Amino acid sequence: MENIYKILKYNMAGLLVLLLILLTAPQARAQDTLAAIANQDGAPAALSFNELQSVLMGEKQRWSNGTKVVIALIKTNNTLGATICKVVFDMKPDELNKHWLALVFQGKASAPYFFNSVTELEEFVSHNPGSIGITNKAVSSPNVRRLTIDRKETI
Numbered sequence: 767m768e769n770i771y772k773i774l775k776y777n778m779a780g781l782l783v784l785l786l787i788l789l790t791a792p793q794a795r796a797q798d799t800l801a802a803i804a805n806q807d808g809a810p811a812a813l814s815f816n817e818l819q820s821v822l823m824g825e826k827q828r829w830s831n832g833t834k835v836v837i838a839l840i841k842t843n844n845t846l847g848a849t850i851c852k853v854v855f856d857m858k859p860d861e862l863n864k865h866w867l868a869l870v871f872q873g874k875a876s877a878p879y880f881f882n883s884v885t886e887l888e889e890f891v892s893h894n895p896g897s898i899g900i901t902n903k904a905v906s907s908p909n910v911r912r913l914t915i916d917r918k919e920t921i
Contacts, residue, residue, distance in 0.1 A: 799902045799920060800849070800850065800853055800854070800900055800901070800902055800920060800921040801900070801901055801902070801912050801913075801915075801919060801920050801921060802818055802898060802899070802900055802912070802913040802915055802921065803888065803891055803898070803899055803900070803901050803905055803910050803911065803912055803913065804891065804897065804898040804899075804910070804911060804913055805891050805892065805893075805894055805895050805896060805897045805898075805909060805910060806909050806910070806911055807833065807895035807896065808829045808831065808833035808834075808835075808895050808896035808897070808898075809821075809829055809833075809835075809896065809897075809898050809913065810829065810830065810913075811911065811913060811914065812913060812914040812915075812917070813913055813914075813915055814915070814916055815915050815916050815921070818854070818913075818915055818921075819854065819855070821835055821837070821898060822837055822839075822854060822855070822878075822898070822900075823855070823865070824837070824865075824866070824869045824874065824875035824876075824878075827875065829896060833895055833896035834896045835896055835897075835898065836876075836879070836894050836895075836896045836897035836898070837878035837879065837897070837898060837899070838878065838879045838880075838881065838887050838890050838891050838894075838897050838898065838899035839878045839879070839880055839881070839887070839899060839900065840880070840881055840882075840883075840884065840887060840899075840900070841880045841881065841882055842859030842860075842862055842863060842880075843859065844882070846884070846902060847859065849902075850900050853921060854900055854921060866878060884901045884902060884903050887899045887901060888901060888903075888905065888906065888907055888910055889907070891907075891909075891910050892907040892908075892909040892910045893909070898913075900921070
């Protein structure tokens with residue numbers, strides 16, 4: 767019985783230390799670091815969050831200047847893609863995938879381009895007028911600009 771008491775005592779102490787670390791550690795909030803980016807040609811420099819969602823959901827096919835909207839997203843099977851699903855679309859990754867499958871199958875929209883990394887996504891956006899995407903890094907290409915959403919640099 768004494769051995770069981772010692773095991774429980776040490777396990778509880780370790781659990782409390784782990785809990786304390788988790789509760790006091792600074793936590794990065796992914797939604798504070800997400801930003802919309804676009805090719806210099808096509809998208810306006812500023813959008814409302816509702817306009818951004820409308821574009822990224824395939825509801826808007828052309829920008830106001832007539833340029834075709836081209837959507838670039840991070841694949842939903844990784845952490846960043848799942849975060850984008852939650853923060854931007856208020857959906858789970860499977861729900862977003864089903865949404866796009868339905869739109870494409872019905873002929874209502876062209877499928878987004880999906881990428882494994884932010885670098886690939888930004889490279890694509892830099893070479894495709896009208897393209898828009900979501901990133902969590904600073905823009906490094908001269909052909910890409912960061913959009914303001916509801917007058918903020920982040921989503």
